[in-house]
Amino acid sequence: MYQPELESMSRPELESLQxxxxxxxxxxxxDNVPAYRAKFDAADFDVASLKSLDDLRRVPxxxxxxxxxxxxxxxxxxPLRDIVRVHSSSGTTGQITVVGYTQGDIDRxxxxxxxxxxxxGVTPDDVVQITYGYGLFTGGLGAHYGSxxxxxxxxxxxxxxxxxxxxxxxxxxxxxxxxxxxxxxxIAETALEMGIDVRDLPxxxxxxxxxxxxxxxxxxxxxxxxxxAIDIYGLSEVMGPGVASECVxxxxxxxxxxxxxxxxxxxxxxxxxxxxxxxxVVFTTLTKEGIPVxxxxxxxxxxxxxxxxxxxxxxxxxxxxxxxxxxxLIIRGVNVFPSQIEQVLAGVAGVAPxxxxxxxxxxxxxxxxVQVEVSPDFGFDEVRELERLQRTVKGQIESALAVSIEVKxxxxxSIARSEGKAKRVVDLxxxxxxx
Amino acid sequence: MIEQxxxxxxxxxxxxxxxxxxxxxxxxxxxxxxxxxxxSFGVVRIICDTPRAARDILAGRGFSVTLTPVIAVEVPDxxxxxxxxxxxxxxxxxNVEYAYCFVKPAGDAAVDVxxxxxxxxxxxxxxxxxxxxxxxxxxxxxxx
Numbered sequence: 001m002y003q004p005e006l007e008s009m010s011r012p013e014l015e016s017l018q019x020x021x022x023x024x025x026x027x028x029x030x031d032n033v034p035a036y037r038a039k040f041d042a043a044d045f046d047v048a049s050l051k052s053l054d055d056l057r058r059v060p061x062x063x064x065x066x067x068x069x070x071x072x073x074x075x076x077x078x079p080l081r082d083i084v085r086v087h088s089s090s091g092t093t094g095q096i097t098v099v100g101y102t103q104g105d106i107d108r109x110x111x112x113x114x115x116x117x118x119x120x121g122v123t124p125d126d127v128v129q130i131t132y133g134y135g136l137f138t139g140g141l142g143a144h145y146g147s148x149x150x151x152x153x154x155x156x157x158x159x160x161x162x163x164x165x166x167x168x169x170x171x172x173x174x175x176x177x178x179x180x181x182x183x184x185x186x187i188a189e190t191a192l193e194m195g196i197d198v199r200d201l202p203x204x205x206x207x208x209x210x211x212x213x214x215x216x217x218x219x220x221x222x223x224x225x226x227x228x229a230i231d232i233y234g235l236s237e238v239m240g241p242g243v244a245s246e247c248v249x250x251x252x253x254x255x256x257x258x259x260x261x262x263x264x265x266x267x268x269x270x271x272x273x274x275x276x277x278x279x280x281v282v283f284t285t286l287t288k289e290g291i292p293v294x295x296x297x298x299x300x301x302x303x304x305x306x307x308x309x310x311x312x313x314x315x316x317x318x319x320x321x322x323x324x325x326x327x328x329l330i331i332r333g334v335n336v337f338p339s340q341i342e343q344v345l346a347g348v349a350g351v352a353p354x355x356x357x358x359x360x361x362x363x364x365x366x367x368x369x370v371q372v373e374v375s376p377d378f379g380f381d382e383v384r385e386l387e388r389l390q391r392t393v394k395g396q397i398e399s400a401l402a403v404s405i406e407v408k409x410x411x412x413x414s415i416a417r418s419e420g421k422a423k424r425v426v427d428l429x430x431x432x433x434x435x
Numbered sequence: 436m437i438e439q440x441x442x443x444x445x446x447x448x449x450x451x452x453x454x455x456x457x458x459x460x461x462x463x464x465x466x467x468x469x470x471x472x473x474x475s476f477g478v479v480r481i482i483c484d485t486p487r488a489a490r491d492i493l494a495g496r497g498f499s500v501t502l503t504p505v506i507a508v509e510v511p512d513x514x515x516x517x518x519x520x521x522x523x524x525x526x527x528x529x530n531v532e533y534a535y536c537f538v539k540p541a542g543d544a545a546v547d548v549x550x551x552x553x554x555x556x557x558x559x560x561x562x563x564x565x566x567x568x569x570x571x572x573x574x575x576x577x578x579x
Contacts, residue, residue: 381441
């Protein structure tokens with residue numbers, strides 16, 4: 001552990017630290033940020049009335065649109081002369097948002113990213129290639145400062161030029177690669193084209209984040225590169241990478257709870273759910289000075305994994321992100337993410353990871369048909385084998401979704417491909433109501 | 436062993452017609468066609484001339500198609516002829532996955548097509564004195 005006295009403090013100690021920091025944060029944003037003051041006043045929330053962490057549920061939420069409306073500096077809680085750096089979100093889903101850091105924020109961020117690397121097993125003896133983009137995106141510089149803070153030899157390559165990435169990976173004796181999981185796969189493939197098998201190189205750890213990925217993809221990367229792949233989590237609105245990280249046990253991401261309060265909220269009622277249940281992830285930054293956020297709704301869906309971790313960290317673990325509230329379907333009262341189906345299909349031989357979910361009503365009940373393409377290399381001359389495949393897919397999807405479904409095997413390439421986002425869901429429930 | 440063209444089909448109107456038309460337009464002669472179906476899908480098994488060309492044509496038309504090695508054995512034209520063949524395989528503990536018959540192009544004998552997972556089944560039948568057919572005596576080979 002990079003900061004063992006903090007990372008393994010007792011829960012009561014941690015909770016009193018959180019409460020103290022939360023109180024000071026609320027006073028700070030109320031005094032310094034007009035938008036928070038207006039919001040708290042409108043909700044009739046008095047910052048002095050907060051006595052326990054449970055009182056947090058009375059505090060109004062912050063959403064992405066609040067950051068957009070405040071573009072560029074409106075939500076900053078420190079004067080611009082104290083801000084030493086800004087980053088911004090990519091703006092792929094709307095206007096870009098700007099986040100600012102004081103020198104104190106930069107220091108704490110470096111510590112948190114050093115923790116992240118250390119929790120993945122990285123040490124000062126490692127050579128770390130940073131392939132996240134440097135610039136307005138938080139990934140590159142965030143990882144860079146953390147790797148340096150840890151004391152590792154840091155190679156600031158930034159993104160792009162994959163063949164050069166491979167050459168550096170090999171020539172510099174790189175032992176740790178930090179990038180997005182999909183880029184890691186591309187690096188492995190490009191290396192093979194160049195006649196280099198990454199498994200023969202000293203590379204031993206991958207620190208991957210900035211996009212959702214599945215357990216199957218992790219296994220694929222670990223096999224292709226001969227490494228341990230660690231999932232890390234962060235978002236620029238909250239800080240950037242370094243909000244939560246897996247440890248070497250690879251069983252959930254420890255949330256750095258001394259700096260970030262995590263809440264998991266029921267997506268309908270927005271009330272907290274017990275540990276173990278899924279809901280929307282909401283963060284409150286406890287120590288940020290530049291642009292703190294209070295109850296920021298990430299729209300990411302996850303849950304807290306109950307129980308303690310063998311690594312000794314007392315920070316609770318968040319499960320890898322399963323989906324976003326924007327994609328969520330409610331089927332017979334159960335929350336379902338189409339991405340869960342993709343994860344199942346990627347692990348079943350004989351089917352392609354192309355599917356379509358057709359929702360209809362049978363009487364008053366939702367009926368789910370999952371159409372799955374038989375892969376072209378499946379030896380499908382025996383009906384029995386196909387029926388077995390159908391049962392396997394049905395069983396695995398049902399256990400992943402906790403909803404009973406019908407599986408229809410369809411011909412290869414019969415589900416329309418799309419350039420951008422594939423149309424995975426056909427919802428005919430309102431048209432078939434009562435049928 | 437000979438090559439059987441196996442095609443996965445959804446149960447939808449006209450799909451089998453499209454398949455046979457595609458082979459017909461390409462001048463491929465079929466000797467046997469057998470459909471195994473369930474409620475939602477079917478598998479079409481075809482013995483035809485130039486099976487590899489047939490596979491390529493069907494794949495090009497978007498069909499899910501594969502080649503499956505099967506045994507073609509000449510069955511004596513008398514009552515119990517097929518039973519004898521199957522019993523010989525049973526004695527050797529070879530399990531038959533499916534079977535169907537057709538008449539040889541020359542029209543002089545019945546041929547039984549057997550899918551057996553154990554490839555040594557062919558040896559078993561030869562050892563029992565059966566006439567196991569080679570590809571060139573069943574269909575026109577693909578040009579090599």
